[in-house]
Amino acid sequence: MKALVAVKRVIDYNVKVRVKADQSDVDLSNTKMSINPFCEIAVEEAVRLKEAGVINEIVVVSIGDKSCQEQIRAALALGGDRGIQVECATAPSALDVARILANIQQQEQADLLLLGKQAIDSDNNQTGQMLAALLNCPQATCASAVKIEGNQALVTREVDGGLLTVSMPLPAVITTDLRLNEPRFAALPKIMQAKRKPLAVQNLAELGITLTDDVKLLAVNAPAERQGGSKVASVDELIDKLRNEAKVI
Amino acid sequence: MKTLVIAEHNQNNIKAATYIALGAAKQLDQPVDILVAGDQVSELAATLANIEGVNGVLTLEDSALAMPFAETLAPVIASLAEQYSHILMASTSFGKDLAPRVAALCGVNPVSDVTKIVSHDTYQRPIYAGNAIATVQLSSACHILTIRSSAFDPWPSTPAANVADISKLDVALTPSPVQFVSQQLSQSERPELGSAQIVVSGGRGLGSGENFNLVYQLADKLGAAVGASRAAVDAGFIANDLQVGQTGQVVAPNLYLAVGISGAIQHLAGMKDSKVIVAINKDEDAPIFSVADYGLVGDLFEILPELTAKL
Numbered sequence: 001m002k003a004l005v006a007v008k009r010v011i012d013y014n015v016k017v018r019v020k021a022d023q024s025d026v027d028l029s030n031t032k033m034s035i036n037p038f039c040e041i042a043v044e045e046a047v048r049l050k051e052a053g054v055i056n057e058i059v060v061v062s063i064g065d066k067s068c069q070e071q072i073r074a075a076l077a078l079g080g081d082r083g084i085q086v087e088c089a090t091a092p093s094a095l096d097v098a099r100i101l102a103n104i105q106q107q108e109q110a111d112l113l114l115l116g117k118q119a120i121d122s123d124n125n126q127t128g129q130m131l132a133a134l135l136n137c138p139q140a141t142c143a144s145a146v147k148i149e150g151n152q153a154l155v156t157r158e159v160d161g162g163l164l165t166v167s168m169p170l171p172a173v174i175t176t177d178l179r180l181n182e183p184r185f186a187a188l189p190k191i192m193q194a195k196r197k198p199l200a201v202q203n204l205a206e207l208g209i210t211l212t213d214d215v216k217l218l219a220v221n222a223p224a225e226r227q228g229g230s231k232v233a234s235v236d237e238l239i240d241k242l243r244n245e246a247k248v249i
Numbered sequence: 250m251k252t253l254v255i256a257e258h259n260q261n262n263i264k265a266a267t268y269i270a271l272g273a274a275k276q277l278d279q280p281v282d283i284l285v286a287g288d289q290v291s292e293l294a295a296t297l298a299n300i301e302g303v304n305g306v307l308t309l310e311d312s313a314l315a316m317p318f319a320e321t322l323a324p325v326i327a328s329l330a331e332q333y334s335h336i337l338m339a340s341t342s343f344g345k346d347l348a349p350r351v352a353a354l355c356g357v358n359p360v361s362d363v364t365k366i367v368s369h370d371t372y373q374r375p376i377y378a379g380n381a382i383a384t385v386q387l388s389s390a391c392h393i394l395t396i397r398s399s400a401f402d403p404w405p406s407t408p409a410a411n412v413a414d415i416s417k418l419d420v421a422l423t424p425s426p427v428q429f430v431s432q433q434l435s436q437s438e439r440p441e442l443g444s445a446q447i448v449v450s451g452g453r454g455l456g457s458g459e460n461f462n463l464v465y466q467l468a469d470k471l472g473a474a475v476g477a478s479r480a481a482v483d484a485g486f487i488a489n490d491l492q493v494g495q496t497g498q499v500v501a502p503n504l505y506l507a508v509g510i511s512g513a514i515q516h517l518a519g520m521k522d523s524k525v526i527v528a529i530n531k532d533e534d535a536p537i538f539s540v541a542d543y544g545l546v547g548d549l550f551e552i553l554p555e556l557t558a559k560l
């Protein structure tokens with residue numbers, strides 16, 4: 001059984017972004033970049049399924065410019081077997097990412113397609129669902145438990161109000177939530193080994209894909225700053241302020 | 250052109266978030282239809298048809314829709330896209346699961362978590378955990394949007410004299426490859442987190458699930474919903490669906506009390522648009538205080554019982 005895992009290069013989750021002065025986008029120059037935390041969970045899940053003997057090959061895909069090879073290598077160090085970078089100089093839209101991944105799936109014929117539930121830069125929570133639509137296959141978003149039994153995936157999903165467990169035939173798209181697992185740290189020898197694992201580069205022309213242009217980013221602004229920082233000295237003062245100043249209780 | 254809003258319900262009631270999606274739809278200032286799909290929906294359809302200003306209600310009734318999986322619903326909604334310039338759903342688990350699947354079937358990019366409708370084709374949404382606001386413009390024929398509940402007012406749900414046409418959709422459903430196995434829903438008498446006027450959230454500082462009783466007692470005194478930080482959820486103090494933040498629920502109540510929560514950017518992303526924020530934390534340098542209107546430095550195990558008793 002084969003797993004295809006999509007990983008995205010994003011700003012490190014500990015870094016607070018700043019908006020560019022011309023409000024065209026956020027400023028990512030000299031910013032620490034990492035593998036999207038949810039993608040890391042997706043890689044970890046694939047590795048655990050491989051360790052359990054369910055999966056025998058893990059293919060890691062990232063779409064972006066050459067720098068995203070760094071995140072592919074990081075995923076290979078965690079246990080991925082080989083990588084594919086799809087060269088894309090400009091930021092692809094969600095539909096483009098889904099189309100590209102669907103195209104890669106045509107080549108790879110993986111049984112399990114693992115994605116993060118959301119990228120922490122776009123905060124979209126869309127790509128997995130769109131990929132499943134294009135492949136006409138079932139989807140299980142926000143997974144907090146995954147079990148593979150024969151040709152079926154048994155997935156517990158985090159939904160509003162609690163947990164929902166569903167089963168579906170493979171191939172299926174599964175997007176990962178935070179509580180699915182806790183990713184391991186890659187040990188140094190694994191990081192060295194990962195440098196020698198195969199990493200293929202494909203371009204959009206080879207895949208026969210032209211990017212869509214139905215969505216245009218007009219501006220990126222900083223949110224309204226909140227005026228916080230006031231303190232009260234006691235519970236009595238707090239109650240008084242909430243009743244008589246803020247009038248919220 | 251017309252707008253279609255996809256209703257979300259639990260068989261008995263329309264979810265509050267749907268009325269908020271209707272509130273966003275109203276801003277587009279064009280006729281609004283509502284689609285309600287499920288096992289038995291005639292009563293729900295009648296309720297929706299009475300909402301003032303609703304143009305028409307479409308129903309889709311099938312026992313296969315007792316669990317409304319995206320695999321079955323998305324092709325139906327995509328087939329309606331030609332008739333609508335906008336299709337809106339709430340940014341709930343249901344809407345987030347469904348909307349992108351519909352959009353991909355239509356060959357368009359959706360916009361998720363819309364917080365402002367700027368014009369008929371331009372929308373705002375937060376990115377980077379709310380640290381930036383993107384303004385995006387769509388040029389596709391049908392715009393598929395999910396609406397962030399904390400950012401819009403609901404369209405009044407009180408029944409009016411309006412009686413919109415109710416029409417049955419006559420489509421053959423593709424059977425879903427997804428099978429329901431089980432579910433574990435949190436039972437609570439408290440107000441819903443997403444729509445409550447007051448929210449009391451607890452963090453790792455509570456120390457245990459048992460200590461969360463202090464949060465529940467305060468919440469009950471205030472008629473508030475209960476929320477939590479990720480650390481509290483991960484530690485098993487409280488159910489996962491109560492996580493507030495970038496990757497949990499986003500809330501904007503009149504009053505948000507953060508107790509024993511440090512204020513990581515991922516948590517702030519879920520609550521910093523609340524009208525009034527109170528922080529209770531023993532660390533006077535905790536980042537949560539920088540967004541709090543009223544910060545109280547001290548031990549929550551002393552403050553919470555005192556606060557609950559004095560209210």
Ligand SMILES: Cc1cc2nc3c(=O)[nH]c(=O)nc-3n(C[C@H](O)[C@H](O)[C@H](O)COP(=O)(O)OP(=O)(O)OC[C@H]3O[C@@H](n4cnc5c(N)ncnc54)[C@H](O)[C@@H]3O)c2cc1C
Nearest residue numbers: 452453454478479480494495496509510511515516531549
């Ligand atoms: C991809 C990703 C997504 C995430 N999404 C979310 C999200 O959606 N929501 C979220 O909340 N987090 C999220 N996080 C986690 C986030 O980064 C923080 O780790 C988390 O919010 C910390 O929770 P906390 O404030 O309860 O715990 P801590 O940071 O440990 O803070 C505990 C606080 O309690 C105080 N305290 C301790 N004892 C007492 C006492 N007796 N009295 C008073 N105060 C006390 C301490 O001073 C401290 O400030 C995410 C992280 C990642 C990587």
Ligand SMILES: Nc1ncnc2c1ncn2[C@@H]1O[C@H](COP(=O)(O)O)[C@@H](O)[C@H]1O
Nearest residue numbers: 006007063115116118119124125126127
């Ligand atoms: N450029 C990309 N390259 C590889 N995977 C991606 C890319 N963009 C999004 N994804 C995948 O889609 C998931 C959800 O992203 P999003 O829908 O943008 O929130 C991510 O966690 C990745 O698994």
